[in-house]
Amino acid sequence: MHSDPKPKILAIVGPTASGKSELAVALAKKFRGEIISCDSRQIYKGMDLGTGKVPGKWKIFGIARHPERAKRAEGSLKKAFVYKSVPHHLIDFQNPARQYSAARFQRDAKRAIADILKRGRLPILCGGAMHWIDAVVFGQAIPAVKPDFRLRAKLEKQSADTLYKRLSKLDPVRAANIDKFNKRRLIRALEIVIATGKPVPIFQSSNFQSLNYKPLWIGITRPQADLYKKIDARLKQRLKAGMLKEVAGLRKRGLSWKRLENFGLEYKFVSLYLQKKISRGEMVKQLSYSIKHYSKRQMTWWKRNKEIIWIKPEAKKAIKPTKQFLLNKG
RNA sequence: GCAGGGAUGGUAGAGCGGUCAAUUACACCUGACUGUAAAUCAGGCGCCUUUCGGCUACGUAGGUUCGAAUCCUACUCCCUGCA
Numbered sequence A: 001m002h003s004d005p006k007p008k009i010l011a012i013v014g015p016t017a018s019g020k021s022e023l024a025v026a027l028a029k030k031f032r033g034e035i036i037s038c039d040s041r042q043i044y045k046g047m048d049l050g051t052g053k054v055p056g057k058w059k060i061f062g063i064a065r066h067p068e069r070a071k072r073a074e075g076s077l078k079k080a081f082v083y084k085s086v087p088h089h090l091i092d093f094q095n096p097a098r099q100y101s102a103a104r105f106q107r108d109a110k111r112a113i114a115d116i117l118k119r120g121r122l123p124i125l126c127g128g129a130m131h132w133i134d135a136v137v138f139g140q141a142i143p144a145v146k147p148d149f150r151l152r153a154k155l156e157k158q159s160a161d162t163l164y165k166r167l168s169k170l171d172p173v174r175a176a177n178i179d180k181f182n183k184r185r186l187i188r189a190l191e192i193v194i195a196t197g198k199p200v201p202i203f204q205s206s207n208f209q210s211l212n213y214k215p216l217w218i219g220i221t222r223p224q225a226d227l228y229k230k231i232d233a234r235l236k237q238r239l240k241a242g243m244l245k246e247v248a249g250l251r252k253r254g255l256s257w258k259r260l261e262n263f264g265l266e267y268k269f270v271s272l273y274l275q276k277k278i279s280r281g282e283m284v285k286q287l288s289y290s291i292k293h294y295s296k297r298q299m300t301w302w303k304r305n306k307e308i309i310w311i312k313p314e315a316k317k318a319i320k321p322t323k324q325f326l327l328n329k330g
Numbered sequence B: 001g002c003a004g005g006g007a008u009g010g011u012a013g014a015g016c017g018g019u020c021a022a023u024u025a026c027a028c029c030u031g032a033c034u035g036u037a038a039a040u041c042a043g044g045c046g047c048c049u050u051u052c053g054g055c056u057a058c059g060u061a062g063g064u065u066c067g068a069a070u071c072c073u074a075c076u077c078c079c080u081g082c083a
Helices: A020-031 A067-072 A102-118 A130-138 A149-156 A160-170 A172-177 A183-196 A224-240 A243-252 A257-263 A265-274 A280-303 A316-327
Strands: A008-013 A033-037 A057-060 A079-083 A086-089 A122-126 A214-220 A309-311
Touching: A008 A020, A008 A130, A008 A316, A020 A033, A020 A086, A020 A122, A020 A214, A020 A316, A033 A102, A086 A102, A102 A122, A102 A130, A122 A130, A130 A280, A149 A183, A160 A172, A160 A183, A172 A183, A214 A316, A224 A243, A224 A280, A243 A257, A243 A265, A257 A265, A265 A280, A309 A316
Parallel strands: A008 A122, A008 A214, A033 A086, A033 A122, A214 A309
Antiparallel strands: A057 A079, A079 A086
8 A cells, every 4th residue: 555655854953052943943934834842851841041942932823823723623732832933842841840751752742743744834853852853753662661660769779780680681682782881771671671571672773764754854063162162151141041040949849959960961060059069160160061071972873863964053054955855755 | 598298191189119101080082872861871091003012101300229100319390387
């Protein structure tokens, strides 16, 4: 049977502070698109400054402006986070106290894409969460085993070596490929094996083929020295804009220091400072380092993806390839 | 000026006669990534060499010793106490 051509989507990637959000908005306006934020921290309500969240507002938009029809229109969003009159999905919707995951994002994003397509608009994925974007675009199956926090706590107490030996016995195939020093991975692998009684399912190693979509990958590059300068400037500006207050506020609303520290970057080091575990100078220094490290990890990840068209930050550089991509039959 | 203490690789900081090209941390470089992903984790990191190995190094200059980052002398600079 002949299947419909895969729907086209845009995926905009690039290291932190490279200017993804602005590019996405520009392209959305030009090509009637809607943005799906792929950012593992911008999903949370109340985490704004530290995540560089666009200053949007929740609004009724599109078809939903007519409440009667909106109710009837199956699957259509009633409202979205709107910035510069472009709807942004999967942003600012989750309680930061609650656990979210790549798997949930994969589901939510697929739904959002379907919804956008239904309205005849172009889905534009945009964000820095490498693993999350890939999970959506490539559609690889994430083993459907929910986290078992009690088991994890128990395994956490064991050494990586012990965990690795156990995994080798239960699932030699997975053990052969896993990073044997990485407890987090070892624990998850064991979690899957213990829950299902079967080895961790193998997926075909990343061949960068999308299962469900036809993506155009656009990556933003800029010289590392420029990027680093921008990172430091942005950090300074965030601190000035009230970063400490934001974190203190989250703490006051009941988030544990541990949770905050686990968010990383701004949330981690500001938390350490607020607890007086490090000095202010130390905080700024550590932050500068770790944001840069993060940007490098992102680049390492995307280097593997040869589909990405790398462009300079100016939006107009992205217009031509996008136009071509959309015109192409296929 | 006198009395002490110190000078080690990009930085902090161990080592105090051989097993030291030098513990460790940070920075830096490269990489991994199967429901925590801004998380988690690995390798490299004086110079030359694919390996074996060689060369130059622990403030400077000498010395002691089979052998010195480690001991001695002088010098230079730095810190502390007394003046």
